[in-house]
């Protein structure tokens with residue numbers, strides 16, 4: 001035997017057989033104790049140490065036809081960087097990973113690995129897949145702490161100017177790629193801090209803001225200009241940008257909260273998840289009154305929804321002091337779109353789940369404060385065209401979830417602020433911008449990607465769009 | 481960073497700051513506002529652009545000190561800076577092309593009505609302003625509005641102009657006839673009262689709503705108001721709406737959401753009591 005499963009005492013070798021690799025079990029992510037962490041905002045997952053990472057990396061069979069790669073929307077060369085980790089050559093692992101993925105410290109933490117890369121890993125067919133996400137995170141964190149040891153190259157400037165609208169993962173990725181090939185890039189961001197959902201939506205306990213901040217600083221060092229507090233459609237129009245720049249990439253996300261459209265929704269104590277999370281994350285309301293923006297803590301908080309946003313809201317509620325925090329979802333656990341790890345962590349932290357329920361009305365008292373959420377039970381009916389079984393109400397099943405705060409996390413749509421000021425921009429029926437196969441909109445030289453094109457999707461898909469747009473913009477500018 | 485070029489106290493608790501914000505100064509239109517964040521850890525608060533000077537690249541913010549954020553803003557001195565100003569936000573006012581407009585301003589709302597009167601005046605619309613305050617020293621923007629048309633000043637105690645509320649003066653002016661539109665901006669009860677005066681004759685009355693805001697771009701939904709039974713986001717669909725359609729109860733109610741927290745914040749600011757201060761528009 002070449003290994004012992006305890007950190008610190010492992011002997012490693014590159015020349016291990018497949019059989020030996022198969023004998024290693026998936027390493028567990030060290031995490032903060034559930035009770036302790038439900039009361040603080042520090043990161044839940046603590047990350048692999050070097051030994052644990054190397055051991056986990058040895059589980060990878062280095063498949064000749066690595067299926068995992070096809071599961072990753074940006075096609076990270078997974079076995080290659082993992083092989084370097086197994087060898088303990090973290091610098092090489094980082095160089096390779098960063099070539100494919102500009103924000104691995106982010107995606108390693110927030111990608112739905114279980115439906116993407118890890119879903120395709122052959123080791124998952126019998127047992128647990130390689131912990132690709134944890135390894136990605138390990139390498140990215142190593143790189144952040146050993147910045148000097150990684151080489152990045154930049155082409156000389158060639159004087160083409162590109163404007164990017166929005167500093168979320170799509171915008172940041174496109175900016176990074178464009179400066180790398182020598183263009184000048186200016187990002188315009190509506191809020192006072194760059195990062196998009198990564199700073200205003202996803203909480204600190206899942207994605208420390210320091211990581212996003214460092215990534216933004218790194219981009220700035222490479223010459224990317226970021227102007228905050230500039231709202232395209234208000235401060236400048238798209239037309240202004242088209243005149244001043246050679247190309248424009250629109251990556252303004254899908255920041256329009258969807259409400260439930262039920263009576264009582266404007267009562268005091270009803271938040272959209274966007275508002276709730278923005279207050280806590282971007283405006284740091286968890287530190288009130290040291291910071292100036294307040295948030296209602298709530299004693300009993302009911303969150304409606306089943307995605308990452310709902311998990312984040314419900315878990316945040318616990319952390320800002322709610323005694324009880326529950327999630328109501330209209331389908332079952334199996335259909336919940338949230339990352340498996342988030343659901344698991346939420347359960348560990350004592351979040352109560354009510355499945356197969358749909359909200360009917362928010363109830364309030366004489367002072368118009370929320371007192372409860374009237375719901376109806378559902379059952380799963382026949383599969384619809386999409387193959388998903390849609391929920392059907394059960395007559396006479398009304399009941400009340402008693403609560404003093406309701407957080408609505410049932411999705412978000414394209415924000416019309418920008419598009420409304422530019423009628424020539426072709427939209428689909430949901431208000432998302434239409435693009436062709438190359439990522440170009442109906443306006444020449446104007447490209448779009450991320451959530452504004454896809455509707456609320458994922459970080460890695462937004463990054464993939466940013467990367468692709470950067471490539472097509474480069475081609476477009478060199479041709480034109 | 482936005483440098484404060486000048487600072488002037490207009491009334492016991494209203495201060496005017498002229499602040500460098502070139503881009504906004506060049507393009508802002510009547511009815512639009514900015515969101516201001518003083519510095520790290522500070523709140524984002526909405527303030528109307530009361531005036532601008534495109535040549536100097538400055539905008540005028542007229543601020544009523546009601547809570548921690550506004551007090552800290554007016555505590556800034558000339559030469560100091562505000563960290564973040566974003567805008568111009570909101571839909572510009574729908575200005576009539578000709579005729580006679582009544583511009584009604586209560587308290588700090590007078591500063592908010594000023595750019596509207598300005599816009600109307602520039603189009604050649606006849607402007608009559610009705611403005612009010614508790615007593616003489618609380619009346620603001622009189623001089624600026626006089627340059628645009630006739631001004632009727634009302635004070636609660638009769639220490640200056642006409643004694644009584646602005647609504648009394650509005651009633652008389654409406655009775656005299658010839659008014660084509662009313663723009664009313666001030667505390668919620670005042671806007672509601674003016675809207676009730678004009679409702680019987682269906683005289684169009686535009687009011688400016690001031691719900692609590694965060695981003696100002698339609699992203700959070702915190703600023704939702706009810707207009708004709710429909711939920712709207714004041715920051716992008718407004719802030720001005722048809723006064724006859726507004727659910728003022730809901731607005732006033734939602735403005736009270738953070739009252740305990742506001743008190744706490746203020747206590748931290750070092751002044752535990754609000755006594756002697758006028759309530760802001762909306763409170």
Ligand SMILES: Cc1cc2nc3c(=O)[nH]c(=O)nc-3n(C[C@H](O)[C@H](O)[C@H](O)COP(=O)(O)OP(=O)(O)OC[C@H]3O[C@@H](n4cnc5c(N)ncnc54)[C@H](O)[C@@H]3O)c2cc1C
Pocket residue numbers: 110111112165166167168169170171188189190191194195196197198201202230231232233251252253254255277308309312339415417418449450451452456457458459460462
């Ligand atoms: C709470 C929450 C949790 C999530 N969790 C996950 C997760 O775990 N894993 C995952 O993969 N995905 C997750 N997602 C989804 C993911 O964050 C998004 O799909 C992704 O951020 C989209 O990236 P984007 O660059 O298209 O837009 P965004 O991240 O939305 O960024 C858009 C930026 O543009 C700015 N902007 C908007 N309008 C304008 C304008 N007119 N002018 C200038 N700037 C403008 C916005 O302020 C924002 O900063 C989560 C989303 C939320 C809300």
Ligand SMILES: Cc1cc2nc3c(=O)[nH]c(=O)nc-3n(C[C@H](O)[C@H](O)[C@H](O)COP(=O)(O)OP(=O)(O)OC[C@H]3O[C@@H](n4cnc5c(N)ncnc54)[C@H](O)[C@@H]3O)c2cc1C
Pocket residue numbers: 513523525526527528529542543544545546547548549550551588591592689690691692693719735736739742743745746760761762763
């Ligand atoms: C579109 C818009 C334009 C505005 N323009 C101006 C302006 O030109 N000048 C100006 O002085 N104020 C204006 N306001 C109001 C201003 O934003 C608030 O007074 C400010 O946010 C209060 O912050 P604070 O921390 O000082 O007080 P807080 O401690 O937050 O509040 C103190 C008191 O003010 C009330 N309050 C809280 N938020 C608001 C609010 N948004 N509007 C009214 N009352 C509020 C509270 O109920 C409380 O009674 C505007 C508001 C909006 C929405």
Ligand code: SF4
Pocket residue numbers: 071072073074075076078101107108111112113116117118132133136460
């Ligand atoms: S970017 Fe996401 S999907 Fe791709 S390898 Fe990394 S964790 Fe997996």
Ligand code: SF4
Pocket residue numbers: 059060061062063066067068069078079120121122123130132
């Ligand atoms: S499929 Fe799994 S085992 Fe094979 S290369 Fe990818 S990560 Fe390694």
Ligand code: FES
Pocket residue numbers: 692693694695696697698699700701702703704713714715716
């Ligand atoms: S302030 Fe957030 S939507 Fe209006």
